[in-house]
Amino acid sequence: MKKILVTGALGQIGSELVTALRETYGTDNVIATDIRSTEAEKEKGPFEVLDVTDADAMFAIAKKYNVDTMMHLAALLSATAEKAPKKAWDLNMGGLVNALEVSRELNLQFFTPSSIGAFGPDTPKDNTPQDTIQRPTTMYGVNKVAGELLCDYYFHRFGLDTRGVRFPGLISYVTPPGGGTTDYAVEIYYEAVKSKAYTSYIGKGTYMDMMYMPDAIRAIITLMEADGSKLKHHNAFNISAISAAPEDFEKAIQKHIPEFKLSYDVDPARQKIADSWPNGIDSTCAAEEWGFKAEYDIDKMTKDMLEKIAAK
Numbered sequence: 001m002k003k004i005l006v007t008g009a010l011g012q013i014g015s016e017l018v019t020a021l022r023e024t025y026g027t028d029n030v031i032a033t034d035i036r037s038t039e040a041e042k043e044k045g046p047f048e049v050l051d052v053t054d055a056d057a058m059f060a061i062a063k064k065y066n067v068d069t070m071m072h073l074a075a076l077l078s079a080t081a082e083k084a085p086k087k088a089w090d091l092n093m094g095g096l097v098n099a100l101e102v103s104r105e106l107n108l109q110f111f112t113p114s115s116i117g118a119f120g121p122d123t124p125k126d127n128t129p130q131d132t133i134q135r136p137t138t139m140y141g142v143n144k145v146a147g148e149l150l151c152d153y154y155f156h157r158f159g160l161d162t163r164g165v166r167f168p169g170l171i172s173y174v175t176p177p178g179g180g181t182t183d184y185a186v187e188i189y190y191e192a193v194k195s196k197a198y199t200s201y202i203g204k205g206t207y208m209d210m211m212y213m214p215d216a217i218r219a220i221i222t223l224m225e226a227d228g229s230k231l232k233h234h235n236a237f238n239i240s241a242i243s244a245a246p247e248d249f250e251k252a253i254q255k256h257i258p259e260f261k262l263s264y265d266v267d268p269a270r271q272k273i274a275d276s277w278p279n280g281i282d283s284t285c286a287a288e289e290w291g292f293k294a295e296y297d298i299d300k301m302t303k304d305m306l307e308k309i310a311a312k
């Protein structure tokens with residue numbers, strides 16, 4: 001039976017991943033950790049406060065619970081990282097090296113996400129291949145490319161079973177994202193329900209890969225359960241479900257809220273980041289090597305998002 005340590009467990013991905021892992025493997029087999037704690041979290045299952053830049057603390061928690069799997073999610077996202085690049089480097093890379101070292105010392109199976117942010121302006125923008133040029137122009141992207149290479153290194157050098165995916169922008173209604181470039185694609189649904197109007201900081205015609213959180217969570221668990229001998233790539237699998245621009249969300253929302261109005265007030269900083277990323281990536285390797293398949297297109301996601309937010 002798996003015993004899993006999750007870092008960044010209170011984040012947009014972590015909060016839903018912990019719930020899904022506990023349903024799959026049992027509450028007591030999933031140790032949630034984050035830089036802060038809440039009483040509510042402690043009541044849901046094993047929880048520890050952990051600053052991922054503290055290697056000794058991370059090792060102690062992994063040892064205390066005798067885990068066999070590490071899912072490392074704690075990181076600063078793209079827009080925040082551009083405002084504080086040195087802090088982002090220290091947290092994103094320091095935390096990752098600690099998680100890899102603890103995993104190596106205790107021989108844990110390892111997961112950490114990369115992102116479409118690992119691509120840059122020179123990367124082919126459409127049907128972006130699994131293996132292609134990666135010269136990102138953001139600190140977040142530099143962190144993600146370095147992270148991909150580090151995870152490959154730990155696999156080849158130490159035989160550590162490292163696995164990961166390049167996530168698109170993730171859309172969810174449980175825990176809001178913080179400091180991302182794709183956050184507009186979450187905000188738009190909340191504002192559609194609340195005020196039937198939204199002003200997008202990303203401009204019309206800006207295509208980016210997106211995915212509904214249920215598809216993302218299923219992808220993590222499917223990849224980690226896959227037969228490792230069948231994986232040609234181990235880390236940084238391209239996965240996507242939707243390639244969309246703000247006007248595509250507007251159209252999908254108007255099928256449910258006809259009076260919904262989308263306007264634009266472009267934020268140059270986040271637009272610059274978005275413009276450096278692909279329009280749509282190719283997920284063939286993930287499909288062939290471990291059976292990745294997204295179930296939510298923009299219409300199915302929009303229906304569920306609006307219903308769930310209205311019910312909150």
Ligand code: VAH
Pocket residue numbers: 077078079115116117140167168169170177179180181182183
């Ligand atoms: C961000 N949501 O915007 C994250 C993600 C692909 C985007 O990495 O930074």
